[in-house]
Amino acid sequence: MNAIENSTDPGKPVLELDGLSKMFKDNIAVDNVSLTIPAGSMTGLVGPNGAGKTTSLSMAVGMLRPDAGTARVCGVDVWDNPTEAKKHLGVLPDGLALPERLTGSELLTYWGLLRGMDRATVDSRAKELMRVLELEEADESGTLVIEYSTGMRKKIGLATALLHRPPVLVLDEPYEAVDPVSARVLTKILRRFTAGGGSVVISSHVMALVEQLCDRVGIISNGVVLADGTLDEVRGEHDCLEDTFISLVGGRDMDEEALAWL
Ligand SMILES: Nc1ncnc2c1ncn2[C@@H]1O[C@H](COP(=O)(O)OP(=O)(O)OP(=O)(O)O)[C@@H](O)[C@H]1O
Numbered sequence: 001m002n003a004i005e006n007s008t009d010p011g012k013p014v015l016e017l018d019g020l021s022k023m024f025k026d027n028i029a030v031d032n033v034s035l036t037i038p039a040g041s042m043t044g045l046v047g048p049n050g051a052g053k054t055t056s057l058s059m060a061v062g063m064l065r066p067d068a069g070t071a072r073v074c075g076v077d078v079w080d081n082p083t084e085a086k087k088h089l090g091v092l093p094d095g096l097a098l099p100e101r102l103t104g105s106e107l108l109t110y111w112g113l114l115r116g117m118d119r120a121t122v123d124s125r126a127k128e129l130m131r132v133l134e135l136e137e138a139d140e141s142g143t144l145v146i147e148y149s150t151g152m153r154k155k156i157g158l159a160t161a162l163l164h165r166p167p168v169l170v171l172d173e174p175y176e177a178v179d180p181v182s183a184r185v186l187t188k189i190l191r192r193f194t195a196g197g198g199s200v201v202i203s204s205h206v207m208a209l210v211e212q213l214c215d216r217v218g219i220i221s222n223g224v225v226l227a228d229g230t231l232d233e234v235r236g237e238h239d240c241l242e243d244t245f246i247s248l249v250g251g252r253d254m255d256e257e258a259l260a261w262l
Contacts, residue, residue, distance in 0.1 A: 010040040014088075014168050014199045020059050020069035022052075022223075029055045031223040032069070037201055037216070039167070042194050044210030045203040046241075047220035048249055053203040054094045054172055056220065060201075061091045061170050073168055087115075090161035092171040096153055100146035104135045104156050107145055111160045122163070129159040132185060150177040158186065162193075169193065169200045175209060187213060207242040217241065221249045 015037035022030040030052040037043050045053050058064035060071045062078040062085060071078040074088040098107060105126050112122030130136045133155040138148070145156055154177055161169055169190075175183050190200050190213070204210050210217055211231065218228035226248045227234045231241070238244045 010038075010197070012039045013037065014039045014074055015060065015170070015201065016070075016072045017056070017060050018070045018072075020056060020066045020071065022055050022059060022064065022067050028223050030059065030066075033220070033223070033225055034069075035218055035225065035228055037168070037199055039199050040194055040197055041199050041216050042190065042214045043199075043201045043216040043218065044214035045201060045218045045220060046205065046207065046210055046245060047203075051220045052223040053220055055223075057170055057172055057201070057203060058093065061089055061093075062086060063091070063093060087164075088167050090164065090166040090169045092154070092157045092161045092169075092174055094172040096157045098145060098157070098160065101144055103142060103144060104139050104148075104152075104159070105130055107156060108159055108163055112163050115164050117164055125163055126159075129162060132189070133159055134182060134185075135159075151179060151182065154178055155182060158189075162189070165198075167198055169198065171200065171202045173203055173205075175202075175204060175206065207240070207245060211241045219245060219248055 059066040076085040078085040108126035
């Protein structure tokens with residue numbers, strides 16, 4: 001597979017979330033979320049803690065069954081046809097569920113073969129990913145994934161998402177715990193990926209990062225999408241995304257009396 005086979009007509013919807021909803025007991029975590037992600041775009045999903053970002057993304061990629069609504073990737077329903085849908089997806093979930101008693105490159109080999117990739121392609125891509133993501137040294141010293149730091153786990157998770165070069169990447173907080181040098185590398189990788197026709201959805205709390213990286217943004221709060229569109233559309237007349245975010249989500253300050261014992 002190469003970038004051409006995996007790219008889609010620019011602007012064509014590649015990820016379509018329609019009316020996704022999820023309740024945990026009596027808590028409405030996600031309430032009728034609909035989002036359309038066009039090919040070649042980089043979309044940032046932002047929202048306060050507990051807003052429903054992870055729940056929405058988990059339903060979008062077939063990791064959590066919605067109570068209602070549908071998710072389609074490249075036209076394939078994620079729940080009706082999960083095997084086909086997952087071929088089009090690279091996913092960095094919140095918290096990795098990976099075999100951990102392997103080195104990074106062993107994990108990538110296992111992952112690639114499981115996805116039906118040929119051995120030579122898996123080997124060369126795994127080697128390159130390990131080098132670019134600066135995990136090579138850990139690999140050479142035989143470090144197992146279970147011994148990785150939080151940031152290293154994030155990077156190996158990204159490598160598994162990228163390995164089969166899917167057309168759509170869904171990454172839950174990919175920059176969290178990643179050092180600044182690796183963050184730059186990651187930005188380069190994601191930019192190259194979208195320049196080649198790929199589409200990316202990331203969740204993040206860092207408005208400046210989303211503003212710098214993404215061309216589209218969705219703001220979610222209490223399980224509801226409050227705004228979505230191009231960065232300019234969502235920012236509207238505000239100077240920056242953070243101002244839009246606070247005006248929609250509501251800012252709150254700590255009252256002077258709180259934590260007086262500190
Ligand atoms: N497995 C679960 N069981 C019960 N409640 C859950 C579960 N997962 C999430 N929730 C609840 O669903 C709501 C949305 O959580 P979610 O993790 O999607 O938010 P988030 O926007 O990703 O938050 P954060 O930015 O803090 O990671 C929260 O109220 C959370 O407590």
